[in-house]
Amino acid sequence: MTIRAEYDRAAADYDRRWARYNRASLELLRPWTEGRDLGRVVDVGCGTGNLLPLLTGSAGRTGGYVGVDLSPEMLRVARGKGSGVGPIGFVAADAEGLPLRDGSFDTAVSASVLHYWDDADAALAEIRRVLRPGGRLLLLDWLRDPLPMRLLNAWMRITRVQYRRMYSRVEMRDALARAGFDLRMEVRGSAGGLWRLIALEAHTT
Numbered sequence: 001m002t003i004r005a006e007y008d009r010a011a012a013d014y015d016r017r018w019a020r021y022n023r024a025s026l027e028l029l030r031p032w033t034e035g036r037d038l039g040r041v042v043d044v045g046c047g048t049g050n051l052l053p054l055l056t057g058s059a060g061r062t063g064g065y066v067g068v069d070l071s072p073e074m075l076r077v078a079r080g081k082g083s084g085v086g087p088i089g090f091v092a093a094d095a096e097g098l099p100l101r102d103g104s105f106d107t108a109v110s111a112s113v114l115h116y117w118d119d120a121d122a123a124l125a126e127i128r129r130v131l132r133p134g135g136r137l138l139l140l141d142w143l144r145d146p147l148p149m150r151l152l153n154a155w156m157r158i159t160r161v162q163y164r165r166m167y168s169r170v171e172m173r174d175a176l177a178r179a180g181f182d183l184r185m186e187v188r189g190s191a192g193g194l195w196r197l198i199a200l201e202a203h204t205t
Contacts, residue, residue, distance in 0.1 A: 003116055003162055004070045007047070011073035014048050022050045024191040025112060025140060028199040029054065031187070032138050037061045039106025039135075041085070044068050044095050044127055045113030049078030055085045062086050066100070068093050095123035103132045112197075114141040114172070115163045124179035131204050137181060140199040144168045148194040169198060176202045 007014070015022070033054060038061065043051050046067030055062055064086035069075050075090045093099050095110070096119055108127045117123045127137055143149055144166040153166045167175070169186075176183055181202035188198050 006162060007069075007071035008073040011048065011071060011077050014074065015050070015077070021112075021191045021195060024189070025195075025197055026050060026054050028140060028187055028189045028197060029109070029111070029138055032185075032199075032201055038063075040064045040066075040104065041107045041109065042066045042068065042098075042100065042105040042127075042130060044098070044108060044110040044123070045070075045116070046078055046090070047071075047074045049081040051109055051111065052078070052081045052085065052088075063106070064088070066091060066105075068095065068098060068100075070094060096126060098126045098130055100130045102129055103135075105130050106132055106135050108135065108137045109140075110137070111140040112142070114139065115166055118164055120167075120175050121178055124175055124181070128179050128181060128204055133204060136184075136201060136203045137176075138199065138201055139172070139176070140197060141172070142166050143188060143196045143198040144171075146196040149196045152194045172198065172200060176200065180205050 040063045043065065046069050049067055062085040065088045067078055067090045069092065072092050075092055078090060091099060095117055108131055114120060144153060145168050173183055182205045183200060183202045185201045186198060191197055
């Protein structure tokens with residue numbers, strides 16, 4: 001089963017099954033959204049739109065939102081969320097080929113999606129392309145470095161959970177640099193259980 005097919009099938013029950021993870025993981029982004037002027041936001045790998053309530057509840061000003069995801073069924077759920085963030089749109093597309101104009105966004109967010117990308121360099125380059133000069137990326141994902149995550153990584157490989165790879169902190173920083181981003185800040189956290197995460201803020205150079 002492809003990643004798209006897996007998430008199409010999981011969409012109806014996704015928010016209930018992953019409520020704790022989604023809430024705890026997105027909380028790591030709050031310091032970079034609360035009271036901030038985010039401008040136009042593109043949410044790459046938006047899933048069921050769980051970033052929208054965070055933007056509605058904490059962002060200072062948002063000039064619009066576009067959610068991008070491979071799964072049409074996840075987008076169907078996402079369309080029922082969000083208000084007060086300006087115009088909202090959704091696009092079914094791959095991160096490695098965003099059907100969006102150059103320099104058309106001020107803020108990009110990609111939460112818990114990096115580990116699915118076949119070509120992380122290509123996806124990050126696409127995100128950089130659609131950001132304006134001086135725009136910023138908030139990248140959140142699993143962090144391979146802690147022992148619990150190395151164990152989880154091994155277990156998921158044995159049980160054939162579908163994902164491309166789990167990244168270390170150094171690998172993420174290097175990938176951002178290759179794509180032309182300047183790393184400004186990072187924070188680590190937990191989403192409960194074995195899940196260890198890292199969130200990074202990077203600006204276009």
